[in-house]
Amino acid sequence: MKQTLKVALVCDWLTGVGGAERVVKAVHEMYPEAPIYTSQYRPKKIDWFDDAKVRTGWLNLFPAGLKRFIPFLRQGYFSRLDLSEYDLVISITGAEAKSVKTRSDALHVSYIHAPTQYYWALYDQYIENPGFGLLNPVARLGLKLLVGPLRRADYRAAQNPDVIVANSSYIKEEIKKCYDRDSTVVWPNVDVAGIKKLSGAKTKRDGFIIYGRQVSWKRVDIAVDAAMRLNQKLTVIGSGPEHDQLVNRANGNENITFLPRYNGISDIVQHIRASKAFIFPSIEPFGIAPVEALATGTPVIALRKGGALDIITDENGVFFEEQTTESLVRAMEEFNKRTFDEARVMHSAEKFSEVHFKKSLKQYIEKSQHEKTR
Numbered sequence: 001m002k003q004t005l006k007v008a009l010v011c012d013w014l015t016g017v018g019g020a021e022r023v024v025k026a027v028h029e030m031y032p033e034a035p036i037y038t039s040q041y042r043p044k045k046i047d048w049f050d051d052a053k054v055r056t057g058w059l060n061l062f063p064a065g066l067k068r069f070i071p072f073l074r075q076g077y078f079s080r081l082d083l084s085e086y087d088l089v090i091s092i093t094g095a096e097a098k099s100v101k102t103r104s105d106a107l108h109v110s111y112i113h114a115p116t117q118y119y120w121a122l123y124d125q126y127i128e129n130p131g132f133g134l135l136n137p138v139a140r141l142g143l144k145l146l147v148g149p150l151r152r153a154d155y156r157a158a159q160n161p162d163v164i165v166a167n168s169s170y171i172k173e174e175i176k177k178c179y180d181r182d183s184t185v186v187w188p189n190v191d192v193a194g195i196k197k198l199s200g201a202k203t204k205r206d207g208f209i210i211y212g213r214q215v216s217w218k219r220v221d222i223a224v225d226a227a228m229r230l231n232q233k234l235t236v237i238g239s240g241p242e243h244d245q246l247v248n249r250a251n252g253n254e255n256i257t258f259l260p261r262y263n264g265i266s267d268i269v270q271h272i273r274a275s276k277a278f279i280f281p282s283i284e285p286f287g288i289a290p291v292e293a294l295a296t297g298t299p300v301i302a303l304r305k306g307g308a309l310d311i312i313t314d315e316n317g318v319f320f321e322e323q324t325t326e327s328l329v330r331a332m333e334e335f336n337k338r339t340f341d342e343a344r345v346m347h348s349a350e351k352f353s354e355v356h357f358k359k360s361l362k363q364y365i366e367k368s369q370h371e372k373t374r
Helices: 019-029 065-068 071-079 121-126 133-159 171-178 193-200 220-230 243-250 264-273 288-295 306-310 325-337 342-347 354-373
Strands: 005-009 088-093 107-113 163-166 208-211 234-237 256-259 277-280 300-303 319-321
Touching: 005 019, 019 088, 019 354, 065 071, 065 133, 071 133, 088 163, 088 354, 107 354, 163 171, 163 354, 193 264, 193 288, 208 220, 208 264, 220 234, 220 243, 220 256, 220 325, 234 264, 243 256, 256 264, 264 288, 277 288, 288 300, 288 342, 300 306, 300 325, 319 325
Parallel strands: 005 088, 088 107, 107 163, 208 234, 208 277, 234 256, 277 300, 300 319
Antiparallel strands: none
16 A cells, blocks of 8 residues: 655744745645644734644744744754654745755755845845834844854755755746755746636726835835836835835825725735736845736836746836836836737736646656655
């Protein structure tokens, strides 16, 4: 009789809803019997795992708001987990969950959203604005003092997985640069089918839109400046530590509309459907938001860097070259001269669907299992 494969999932934390958690949810659906090991879990903040066996330890006693303060504790926590009973371990991580250790004959597949960004790609931005408000000076000093040993520990942790999956071509390059590891790209899952259902019938489009958490490195500021310079309408959805500064920057300009509160994804989809294009000015590991925009048939104006390179083509959007207002203005002017086929734009999102993700990841895991046991 064929022996049942014992599988475990590992993720950094489950304390809210986001793109990383959506990947965990999809992998949980692929392996519903597998327990999920994580550092912190807040079921009141994320109800996607009510049917799962979520296993936490002593780190769960810490307030979830402190998770950015304790990366060194997470490294120790994950590296000491006993996963010796499992034949297949899948870690889904942008931080420390890849630190887990497995049996020599088990397979550890690590799906990496990015090399831990506060040590690597976004270190300078975190130093400039750690996002801790009045505690910024303390966080800044702590990161400066600890970044050396934390990077070394992070590098060592990245040597643990047998194989690594990157969530974009950009992250594949970052994994090679930071960890000296090869990886295979499997794009993360986006609820393309759900977005399409919410989109409804064709509607009149006017102005541009940007949405997401308003932090400095997202560069919402250049979208606001570009829209004002071109006298174009811009809807800014979301909130965050930069919100008040952005409102002050717009200075009451009648073309700029701020919507810090909205009624879920259905409300966002309707605003996207009413816009000519979605603006994506940040350097992201992948980019869930632009794919969601494409799924509504809305083209994207994106910075030609990061995960956007896997998403945007001449058929579904326009690139701009530099993270500046001037470069974005030129791209918006170019966009206004072009026309896009809504059906083709919408179809371009299909390769990022839940179905495509699960099929691609399953095939890669099975291939890796075969190679491990060969």
